[in-house]
Amino acid sequence: MTSYALVLLGAAVVGLACRQVTEENGARDLYEGKRLDMVESQLAGRDITHEGVLGVMRKVPRHLFVPERMRSEAYEDRPLPIGCDQTISQPYIVAFMTQAVDPKKEHKVLEIGAGSGYQAAVLAELAGQVYTIEIVEELASRARATLESLGYRNVHVKAGDGYAGWVEEAPFDIIMLTAAPRKVPQPLFDQLKEGGVLLAPVGDYMQELVLYRKTGDAVETRNLLPVRFVPMTGRARE
Secondary structure (H helix, E strand, O other): OOOOHHHOOOOOOOOOOOOOOOOOOOOOOOOHHHHHHHHHHHHOOOOOOOHHHHHHHHHOOHHHHOOHHHHHHOOOOOOEEEEOOEEEOOHHHHHHHHHHHOOOOOOEEEEEOOOOOHHHHHHHHHOOEEEEEEOOHHHHHHHHHHHHHOOOOOEEEEEOOHHHOOHHHOOEEEEEEOOEOOOOOHHHHHOEEEEEEEEEEEEOOOEEEEEEEEEOOEEEEEEEEEEOOOEOOHHHHO
């Protein structure tokens, strides 16, 4: 465990009214310097070594995935509220999780918990196809609109309960949960390819980011670091 692991929180439960993220398409990127500084100090300055991940984090405009009034804070080392009692994860956590699953162009990815759509955008830069499910319909619509406005044609957004996964598009090479269940729903393991990986924050208040690998009839597990994500809702909380 690294010395900073306990304070690197993937998300925090914060109240904020739902609001649309908007900005003029084609506007000059005034945040590029902040984004490059974020990558050098928060990611490369720690333990993010995957060149593909570092390159994507330099490229994807995180400020367009947060409410307009919070854009000046978009590249700070912390999660931010995006409305509907949900958050966008800390940049380091997004990079760490992406590095852990190591997406490639031949991979099909399922994300549970689209939120703002930022993690899906990062995954889509490296993977072939990304399917993401968001239980809050307002957030699903917003994420879809933001991703479409940025030209992400390989991201597919669905509003619904992620407990059952996305059966029609299974199996998946990678499944990533960005909300914390008490335990990973079995349907998600069922939709994971042989040799595929599933990454999830697991637990209630005390959570652990766990990497699962499907090998035959068994599932190998590896605990990565303590985190704090919003709870996975829907059937997973029953």
